[in-house]
Amino acid sequence: MNASDTIAAVATAVAPGQGGIAVVRVSGPAAEATGRSVVHCPGRQVCGSHRVMYGHVIDGEGRRLDEVLLLLMRGPRSFTGEDVVEIHCHGGVVAVQQVLERVLAHPGVRRALPGEFSQRAVLNGRLDLTRAEAVSELVAARSRRAAELAMAGLDGGIQAKITALRERLLDQLTELEARVDFEEDLPPLDGDALLDGLQQVRQALLTLVADGERADALRSGLRVALVGRPNVGKSSLLNRLSRRERAIVTELPGTTRDLLESEIVLEGVPITLLDTAGIRSTDDAVEQLGIARSEEALATADVVLLVLDGHAGWTAEDAALLARIPEHIPRILVANKADLPAGALPQPVDVQLSALEGTGEEDLVQALLERCGAAGTEGVLLALNERQRDLAATAAAALGRSQEVAAQQLPWDFWTIDLREAIRALGEITGEELTEAVLDRVFSRFCIGK
Ligand SMILES: Nc1nc2c(c(=O)[nH]1)N(C=O)[C@@H](CNc1ccc(C(=O)N[C@@H](CCC(=O)O)C(=O)O)cc1)CN2
């Protein structure tokens, strides 16, 4: 990748379809010249930064391809920090591609790689890494909560927190290094205060990691499988939670034969509900295939709702199904048909409800949000992503090691090794320590044009 290249891409939605307007974005040294040569503006040829010009994109023979607006933003006052032009054209798929082709035909201009605009913004100091990642997360957000978390990152919350912790460590490193170099000339170091400080930073990092893990459910959503014996009311419950008649419900056991998905949002958390075939032994070949899928869903879901018939009570088949849920998967025992007289429930259940009448639904939603770690996350606004969490955990581990070194009364310079490692890891979160590998890891996941 060469920073002296000028890059171009369609910045608006690229999936097949039409939008009213589409934007072709160009960034780099040749951006302004490209904009001026591709777009012919009548009369007002002189135009300043952050101003809009009206004109036409013409092809090689001078034919008009589109009527557009041209926006010029001169570096460093632009998103990338370089000269940027945007051509705002009509949104038809063909028109946009023709405009992009005209732009790419200009000398020195090539197609942008995924995330390359944002990468340049980072390299030019316009954005730190956590903000760039937040932009990408905002674009990908599938729910209001996920978008909220991304905005908190975009506003610089993660950067500010990590930078503050890193600076505390840098201060301590300075103190320690001064002792290593000029032991005799300085007052003795307060080892306890230093250790205290390390412990506080370590604790703050561990909290950030845990909060980020909880927030992942909000960001990426959850797969929740409804599993149970035939006729306990799995499909009825799916329909109730989905607020529509998504699945067929009949009084015949074995009605659901295939896996059925329904996307819902519970308190801002995106959830994929999976309705499954009732599990029982059967000679029906089609039903057997459906049951095999149920068992796969049971083993791969993020949360299992084991549905039972509260009227019939707890049965040996329910116990067998409960035993089949892999240990690491959170489960919720739901006794359905609470509108009918209750049968015997020797095994305590988490929620009693009636899919028919809707009673108890709120309890189920709360239990679900709790099991997936999404309950009580309203205040968790600093949600580190996986990359950031790995690095925060690396830093916390390094601080843990320096605490051990202190406990063994080893000399100061032993502490500094781990302290430096922690500082490096935190710097990698915000991009203060940038390497090619970090850039690749972060930006390869962006979409084109971002
Ligand atoms: N048309 C368009 N809309 C967009 C973007 C864009 O690049 N183009 N953005 C891209 O993600 C976002 C907005 N981000 C931007 C960030 C900085 C500047 C910019 O030119 N900043 C200058 C001027 C600020 C000012 O005049 O006060 C600067 O910071 O110096 C522009 C867009 C969302 N909407």
Ligand SMILES: Nc1nc2c(ncn2[C@@H]2O[C@H](COP(=O)(O)OP(=O)(O)OP(=O)(O)O)[C@@H](O)[C@H]2O)c(=O)[nH]1
């Ligand atoms: N009284 C009562 N009946 C219910 C309730 N929920 C479901 N039913 C009835 O139970 C029967 C089976 O419901 P389904 O939703 O098809 O059950 P299922 O678990 O999906 O059944 P299979 O797909 O065959 O495994 C239907 O007649 C429903 O109307 C409930 O809360 N109360």
Ligand SMILES: [K+]
């Ligand atoms: K049924």
Ligand SMILES: [Mg+2]
């Ligand atoms: Mg069903």
